[in-house]
Structures are given as structure tokens and as C-alpha cells.
Amino acid sequence: xxxxxxxxxxxxxxxxxxxxxxxxxxxxxxxxxxxxxxxxxxxxxxxxxxxxxxxxxxxxxxxxxxxxxxxxxxxxxxxxxxxxxxxxxxxxxxxxxxxxxxxxxxxxxxxxxxxxxxxxxxxxxxxxxxxxxxxxxxxxxxxxxxxxxxxxxxxxxxxxxxxxxxxxxxxxxxxxxxxxxxxxxxxxxxxxxxxxxx
Numbered sequence: 001x002x003x004x005x006x007x008x009x010x011x012x013x014x015x016x017x018x019x020x021x022x023x024x025x026x027x028x029x030x031x032x033x034x035x036x037x038x039x040x041x042x043x044x045x046x047x048x049x050x051x052x053x054x055x056x057x058x059x060x061x062x063x064x065x066x067x068x069x070x071x072x073x074x075x076x077x078x079x080x081x082x083x084x085x086x087x088x089x090x091x092x093x094x095x096x097x098x099x100x101x102x103x104x105x106x107x108x109x110x111x112x113x114x115x116x117x118x119x120x121x122x123x124x125x126x127x128x129x130x131x132x133x134x135x136x137x138x139x140x141x142x143x144x145x146x147x148x149x150x151x152x153x154x155x156x157x158x159x160x161x162x163x164x165x166x167x168x169x170x171x172x173x174x175x176x177x178x179x180x181x182x183x184x185x186x187x188x189x190x191x192x193x194x195x196x197x198x
Contacts, residue, residue: 025062025069028156028194035192037075041166042183050082059194061112061156063141069112071122073190075105096171102129107137118142122160128169137162139190146198153195160190 038051054076061069077099080088092099109124118141126135142157167174167184176182 025060025065026196028059028061028196030057030059031155031193031195035194036190037073038189038191039186041186044181048082048087050080050088052076052079053081054079057192059158059192061158063114066112066114066120070109071107071112071124072109073105073107077103077105095173095176096166098129107135110134128171131169133168135162147195150195153197155193155195158190158192158194160188162188164188 035057036051037055038049040047040049042048052075056074058070058072061071077097078092080091080097080099082088082091091097094101105126105128107124107126109122111123113121113123115121115138119138120141121136121138123134123136125132137160139158139160142159144154144156147153147155164186165184166172166186167177172182172184174184177184
């Protein structure tokens with residue numbers, strides 16, 4: 001009887017382990033030289049553009065296994081670059097990101113859904129400063145092909161766009177928005193080139 005119980009427990013363990021192994025879609029490695037997190041926001045009558053130089057992402061994705069697909073991001077706030085060091089310093093200050101107190105922004109996905117053709121949505125929780133909110137981010141699978149420089153690897157491309165109300169994440173207290181200096185809506189563009197061995 002004890003042998004039977006041990007066999008049953010072992011069998012259940014193997015099934016659970018196998019299910020966990022199969023739960024994740026293929027993992028892709030982000031090519032940082034050909035990926036970026038960009039943003040733009042209105043400043044009076046002009047548009048200020050910038051990007052974050054330091055970010056990491058974990059990507060598991062397969063159109064055939066969306067249940068096992070996920071996108072997780074971590075962005076180092078201090079790496080913000082708008083092409084103007086004085087402005088970057090101000091954005092890192094307590095007036096906006098307060099990067100000393102809140103050094104990173106994160107996104108952790110909870111679901112990936114197919115919309116149509118090569119259009120998808122990733123749902124998840126985004127945390128900026130002391131605020132975490134559920135968001136749905138539309139993205140496009142630009143394609144998957146054999147890497148031109150490595151026949152043993154595949155390369156895929158993704159592009160995501162969204163608009164964020166920075167004030168809802170406490171990035172500013174609204175003073176500069178009320179003055180008509182800095183807009184509250186920030187357009188974000190995320191482009192990624194990822195690779196994996198076949």
C-alpha cells in the first residue's frame with residue numbers, strides 16, 4: 001500500500017512538473033542595441049521627446065501559446081535622456097519622477113490576448129513611483145524570421161504604443177500642467193528586437 005501511495009504521489013509530481021515546464025512560451029533575448037523605450041510630451045507649443053537608456057525586459061512569446069506568453073519590464077528612471085542635461089535633472093527631481101526615492105518603473109504582465117492578424121494586447125500592472133495600475137497595452141508582432149547573421153537563430157520584432165496620464169502616477173503635482181507648460185498625457189513607444197536559438 002505504501003509503495004502504491006509513493007508511486008501515486010510521484011506520478012502526480014511528474015504531471016505537475018511537466019505542466020509547469022510547458023506553461024511558458026519560448027523565451028526571447030532582447031537586443032538592447034535595436035530596442036528602446038521612447039516618449040513624447042507637449043511643452044507649451046512644442047513637443048519634447050526622449051527615451052530611457054537603461055531598461056530590461058523578459059519576453060516569453062508564441063502566437064500558438066498565448067497562455068504561456070508574458071512581457072515584463074523594468075526601467076531605470078535615472079537613465080532618462082531628452083538631450084538636455086538640465087531638463088533631465090529636473091525630470092529626475094521631486095517635481096516629477098523623484099528617481100532617488102523611486103529608482104525604477106515596472107510592468108508585469110498578467111495576460112496576452114490576440115486581437116486580429118498581427119495585433120495583440122498585453123494586460124498587466126504598471127508601477128510608477130508609488131502608484132500601481134492595471135493597464136492594457138496594444139502591440140504589433142512585426143514578424144518572425146531566421147536571423148540574417150545567424151541561421152541557427154530566429155529574430156522577432158514588437159512595437160507597442162500607449163498614452164499615459166502622468167499625473168495619475170504622481171509624476172508631477174499638476175502645477176506645470178495648470179500653467180500650460182507641460183502636458184499631462186505622455187505618448188509612449190516601445191520597440192523591441194528579440195532573438196532566440198531555433
